[in-house]
Amino acid sequence: MGRHEEGAGIGTLRRPDEGSPFVIRRVDTDVVVLGAGPAGLAAACAAIESGARVVVVEREERVGGILKQCVHDGFGVARYGLKLTGPEYALRDADRLASLGAVVMLEAFVSKAERTDGGCRLACVDRSGVVELTAGAVVLATGCRERTDRQVFIHGDRPAGIFAAGLAQYMINVQGLLPGRRALILGSGDIGLIMARRMTLEGMEVLGAHEIKSEPSGLSRNVRQCLDDYGIPLELSSTVTAVHGSRRVTGVTTARVDAAMRTIPGTERDIDCDTLILSVGLIPENEIARSLGVPIDTATKGPKVDQNMHTLAEGVFACGNAVHVNDLADYVSESGETAGRSAAAYAASRLKTGGRAPERRLTPLDAGPGFLYAVPQFVDLAAPRRGELAAFYFRSRATETDGAVVRMSAGGTALLERRYPALRPPEMERFELDTDAIAEAIAEGDTAMPSDRRITLEMGRRSAL
Ligand SMILES: Cc1cc2nc3c(=O)[nH]c(=O)nc-3n(C[C@H](O)[C@H](O)[C@H](O)COP(=O)(O)OP(=O)(O)OC[C@H]3O[C@@H](n4cnc5c(N)ncnc54)[C@H](O)[C@@H]3O)c2cc1C
Structure with missing residues (x-):
């Protein structure tokens, strides 16, 4: 393994409708890392440090993943012994990656992925056109996404004012926009808890978090630091049964639930609010994993892996929240390091043995x-x-x-x-x-x-x- 040859432009096609140039390039590398959040950044650094040529593909315009919008501190205690904000934490590996001279494709989207005899082939679209990437190994570091109201049974129209907690986080912390004035939170996942504090600090009135289960879903420290410290009530065994308002949310109905999570008649309460924040869980992003034929664990909803973060599909590695929803970014990076190192060793071994996959037991x-x-x-x-x-x-x-x-x-x-x-x-x-x-x-x-x-x-x- 060695340095990349410059991505070879192999031809120019004309798009039939626009007649503009549509460039196809083919790039062969050792390891492709898909996603440049903390898992992908750590994986890419570890793979390069293990001697592999690496291409990182990221669909957003900047690296860092979700951590770009996590302005609170508490990241990096396990890894660095420091309490960093999300962007500060991500910057450390981004700087490390830059110093290693990685090839990073930004605003790049993988439209097709398949396994080949020699490893994997990915069709990738970026601003320059289509890039076909072939690699000995691929690392899936695509993170997780939020569950939405589609996964929650609530009556009513879909007026403006209903936001997933992570979207509200993006609006406030990245775009500088307030999602509303008076919010109620459905669910007690960590992002919702963190947003209860954040919205309060930004001058919103947070009426409470309603959790259908009899225990909070988020970390105890987040319940203490984000709700208790701000006097925000946590209503357990309680849910939202209806949303009111046609153009904008004007209120919600909440109700208590029994042990089987059925609403208890007579416990309904109408609450005036203009914002409903959904914090009802995260699911690993695994569309690409599925297209690569990677078996998924029904419990984690992510790929099944071995201790090297190698999935059950040869040459496909996975790490971070794409595998299971971690509670600390430090562990996400740890799994990224393992996946990157292992993917590099795997690609090198295949090169050395003329394409033969290393034995697994x-x-x-x-x-x-x-x-x-x-x-x-x-x-x-x-x-x-x-x-x-x-x-x-x-x-x-x-x-x-x-x-x-x-x-x-x-x-x-x-x-x-x-x-x-x-x-x-x-x-x-x-x-x-x-x-x-x-x-x-x-x-x-x-x-x-x-x-x-x-x-x-x-x-x-x-x-x-
Ligand atoms: C909305 C949301 C808010 C969160 N807020 C917090 C918080 O406040 N505090 C906290 O500790 N944790 C939070 N988390 C958890 C957070 O995801 C992890 O702490 C950490 O960022 C996970 O790292 P990761 O690298 O696995 O995934 P991510 O950080 O999600 O990074 C994945 C990267 O992969 C890219 N990607 C995905 N699919 C593709 C594709 N097909 N092609 C190219 N690129 C792709 C994404 O654009 C992203 O940059 C949040 C998670 C979500 C979903």
Whole structure:
């Protein structure tokens, strides 16, 4: 691997309708990184530092992803020991990438992606026309998107004044626009909580956040710092059942719900407001993953990956919020670094072996019923990390206030046992493990016993395990 040859212009077509030049270029590279948020930036840096030629494709006009609109601080505590704002955090990797001399295509959109014998081929459209990218490996770092009112059942018209929380964040923090004057928030996801504080600081009246579940969906620290500190009420087991107004929202009806989340008749309340903010969750962006034939986990809604962030589709890696919705950007970057390094090693190995894909020995990680999900879902026992520790992340299915014990075993041998004073689904947990130890435990197990060929993650109450 070495430096890029200059992107070769191979011809000029005429668009039949406009007669303007429509340039097609073909660029061959080692690794294409799709998306330049914190995951993609970290992946691109790590891949270049591992010796790969890298092209980054970003659909927006600037790199940084969602962090460009996150003006609050708290980013980078785990990675840098600093409390940075989102833009400050993203700038660090953007500067690093610039100093590494990466090829970054901005305002570029991938219209088609397919796997080939040698890796992947992506049809990409930018202001110069169509660019066909071929690469030994691709890293999907496309982030997540917000669920919208299409995923929530609310009666009424669709007047102006209903915003997803992230859109309200973009309006206030990037465009300098107020979405309204008097807002009610539906849901208690982290972005909604952060926006409750932000809208209050900008002079809006925030009437409260209504959460259909009996517990908040966001982090406890965000409930404290963004609602409690500003006297904004959090109504649990409560939802919005109707929106009023034809051109602009004039109010909403809220109602309490029972344990089965059915509205309780007689608890309806009409509230005057001109803005409804939806904070009802995030979903990984995975349209491109699907077109590349990448199997998706129904729990995370993102690609299934191994400890190297390699998906189950050869040569396709994924990281950050495209894989699962992380609670810290620091972990997003961590997975990006892993994906970038692994993609570079994969592309180099294929080049060295005349196109042959490196052998993989994927062993599933079986997460027990106490877990909402665990990532990675597989461990590749043929790809030792030579003493490097692999990161594992999980979320509990339910709130465990009395404490819990989590144990990971392989080949019937317990490799990790960790006690948690409490577990809550919004708080993502992380631990590290030497995957060589997993491989050894499995090799030593009784290969005739199916249970000895598995990796299991179990959860129990205190000393129950
Ligand atoms: C609306 C919203 C608001 C958020 N606000 C906060 C917050 O206030 N605080 C917080 O801690 N976290 C917030 N998050 C979580 C935030 O997404 C993560 O902290 C972090 O930004 C995830 O990094 P990422 O690189 O995985 O994804 P992103 O930051 O989302 O970056 C993905 C990048 O990929 C690009 N992309 C996507 N698809 C394509 C494609 N097909 N072609 C080319 N480029 C593509 C996007 O333009 C984007 O630049 C928010 C998330 C969302 C969706």
